[in-house]
Amino acid sequence: MVALSVVFLCAIHGTCALYVVALAGGSYLLSRRLAGRPYGLLGVWLYGCATLLLARLSEGLPFARISPRLAPLDHHRGLLRWHIHYNLIVLRFISFASDLHWARGGKRTKRSSDDSSGPFVTLxxxxxxxxxxxxxxxxxxxxxxxxxxxxxxxxxxxxxxxxxxxxxxxxxxxxxxxxxxxxxxxxxxxxxxxxxxxxxxxxxxxxxxxxxxxxxxxxxxxxxxxxxxxxxxxxxxxxxxxxxxxxxxxxxxxxxxxxxxxxxxxxLPLSYYSLLPFLEYVLYPPLYIAGPIITFNSFAAQKMLRRQSLLGPRQVLAYAFRATLAFGCLEGLTHALPYNSIAKHRVLDRLAAAASAAMSRSSDGGSSFPWAPRPLHYAITGYWVLVFMWLKFTVIWRFFRLVSLMDGIVPPENMTRCVCNNYDIEGFWRSWHASYNRWLVRYMYVPMGGSRWRAANVWVIFTFVALWHDLEWRLLGWAWLMAAAIAPEMVFKALGRTASLRRWYGTATFRHVCALAAAANILLLMAANLVGFVVGLDGIVPLAQQVLLKQPGFLAVVFLALFAAVQLMFWKRDCEASGANTTRATVAMEAGGGGGGGGGS
Structure with missing residues (x-):
């Protein structure tokens, strides 16, 4: 499998495959050397971040920069730029090093019940x-x-x-x-x-x-x-x-x-943290280009249990149908609603500038320019651009996950909820690029103290996420907007758990207050993601001016619509919780019947 991965690597990166293999070898040697030592993981983190920064700043480190004699190698750099995909490789470096470090008995901060949305087994x-x-x-x-x-x-x-x-x-x-x-x-x-x-x-x-x-x-x-x-x-x-x-x-x-x-x-047994499993994990072709991200422990364990796959043929076939359906939806969206192109080329800004110039020359005050964009156009564009982004990434990640499933390796699903079914920032990031979120929780959030230092951790983590994606100011702006927005959300959630407010649980008043806060959260989420991935910091200003200043009443209508939508989201969460509680009750009854819960003689 390693040989096939190397062939794949040479096909997509050409001569730059040498960089990937060399950096992987350095990471492996460093991981083995420092595993189990105090602050050993810090060395691996510094290695990964430094090499990622070098690859990005040098734009893939052309061979000519190393030596003019190596310049001919730059003519065979492959189909894809290696440094664009190196950020995912760094995550695999850190995953392998951390899992090996903890397997050798390195200290790891245990997570509390609030540190993860899923079950946790203490080892x-x-x-x-x-x-x-x-x-x-x-x-x-x-x-x-x-x-x-x-x-x-x-x-x-x-x-x-x-x-x-x-x-x-x-x-x-x-x-x-x-x-x-x-x-x-x-x-x-x-x-x-x-x-x-x-x-x-x-x-x-x-x-x-x-x-x-x-x-x-x-x-x-x-x-x-x-x-x-x-x-x-x-x-x-x-x-x-x-x-x-x-x-x-x-x-x-x-x-x-x-x-x-x-x-x-x-x-895993320490013998599994060896060179060949490491290379197979780092260079695994189905997940190499875009993920989803899987930990080394999970990948290696599934390799050991290949004859007992988590998913059978029927489930894989059903997943293939879902992936095909998502691709069809994406094709239909891009043909019928080209809002992403409208936002990318600033069409509304150009129309607004043209209409403003024409109105200044017109004597009738602009009544003959019905094509001038209104706040509704900006709001609809922002909404559909986010839907497009979600659907695009869903198709990409499901395609590569499907290939991995067909090979018998089951990585996490990346998009676990529709983008239109999120009302809080914490929940949004658990369901958007979920495998990356799990990686951050396991290898950053928990080791840095987990929920005890949550208010400080989010700034470090979001800054890392922005720089990991790319070295751009718009991404840093997005990261800091998210970190700033999650702080008040954490405060409100903490207040909601206090004894003085618990008596309001289940009341219509409490539900509506939560819905108002959630509607404001959705607006903030939309603005932050438009800044980070669509229009940038400079592009969000015209949109905000149109929505907030031109027609203030329009924002009230949008807020009311979001308030109603949040009520539906709450109802869906209630249904999910009810189903889970029913299942737990059934399990408890079965356990009681099997074990005998009464007093005995």
Whole structure:
């Protein structure tokens, strides 16, 4: 596979493939040298950022700058400029180095419950007063002997430490090594065995005691079943998944999402952090050009489990249909609504200037110039440009993700929500380029302190994101607008969680106040993204003047429309939450029936 990747690299970058291979070799050597050392990751970060800056400032470092004798090599630089795609390579460098560093025992700040929108499995070793041994087949389950009598915790998935009060069946959660509390410590299967099939809790005897392991198991099963009950016929119906028969029905995205997060957090055996897996990961052709971004742990683990794909042929075929449908929508949009071209060439500004000049020469005050742009035209243009940007990136990322799925590697989905279905900045960035968001959370946000330093972290992270995209002032302007906008949002969310405001939960007043704030947030999101990716800092000024100054009443109408749209978004979130709660209740009932929750003699 590495040889094929090198051939692909030479085809798209020509002689500049030498730069990519050389920089990759330097990163690998540095990562191996510094892994597990204090501040070792800082060296890899400096290497990645410095080489990225050098590549961008030198515009790909022409060979003639190194030596005039190498100038002929510049005539064979390939189809694509290597330095444009080097930013994605740097992310892979840092992912490999960080995963290796933590696998060797390097310290990592643990994330709190607020640091991620998904489940998090803490890795470590279980301790307790009892003993347990792993079953060794399928899910890791150990028999724990605790102090006292009562109901123990149930069996869990993966390998981990059992937790329970009393004599019972020790259990653990995790994927290779988990954290346990209570009586009993269990060992389970290595990566590569069947570890993801959920199992119901069991108890030895009757009682009400349930340890930490049972609680974590319940949370895991909730996640697995979030999109529907596990079905025995999943694989027979074309579904993949490591669980085989009885695995969750995964046309559901929740199981795939959960499994990808678990694989990303699970350290691999140190032998897998070697040169060939590193090169295969960095140069993997389907994801090399545009992503989505996948962590080294997840990529290497899926390579080890190639015969047990997360998605079966039917799911891949359905995804191909969705990607084709998105491409058809993009074609229709660009032909019928060419607003991106209108914004790019400043057509409205030119029309406004021409109309203003004509009106100054006219005696009737401009009544004969109905083609002069109005605030509505600016607002519609801004809206459809953002829709176009979302659809364009959706098509690009789904195409490359589809190729990866066909090869058996499942990267995260990048666009998880429609751009028209977002009302808060934090939620918007979780669903727009979601794989990059996860990378930032894992390798920047959590190591820098997570939610404890959120107000400061967002400035560093957004500045990095802007410079990572390109060295342009408009992107820095976009980044700082976003960082400034997210601060008041964080304040309002914190106030909403206070005890004095909780009594208003569920009331119409609270809902409408939130909708007003969300409508203002949407306007800010639209303005910031237009600055960063469409019109720039200078282009947003005419748009704001038209919308805010020419017809102030128009802004009120727009705000009212957004207020109504947010109500629909709230309703959809309520439906999603209701479905999740119903599923959790079903799981709880099944767990209670399987384990026996009453008192016993």
């Amino acid at each position: 470590g070793t279980g301790t307790g007063a009892g003993t347990a041994t792993g079953a060794g087949t399928g899910t890791g389950a150990g028999t724990g002997a605790g102090a006292g009598a009562g109901a123990g915790a149930g069996t869990g998935t993966g390998a981990g430490a059992g937790a329970g009060a009393g004599a019972g069946t020790g259990t653990g959660t995790g994927t290779k090594a988990g954290t346990g509390a209570g009586a009993g410590a269990g060992t389970g299967p290595e990566i590569g065995q069947n570890r993801t099939q959920p199992r119901k809790p069991t108890a030895a005897g009757a009682g009400a005691g349930a340890g930490v392991g049972a609680k974590l198991l319940q949370e895991e099963e909730d996640q697995w079943r979030l999109s529907g009950k596990a079905t025995e016929g999943h694989r027979a119906s074309g579904g993949g998944g490591y669980g085989g028969a009885g695995a969750p029905n995964l046309g559901d995205s929740s199981f795939v999402d959960y499994e990808l997060r678990t694989l990303a957090e699970t350290p």
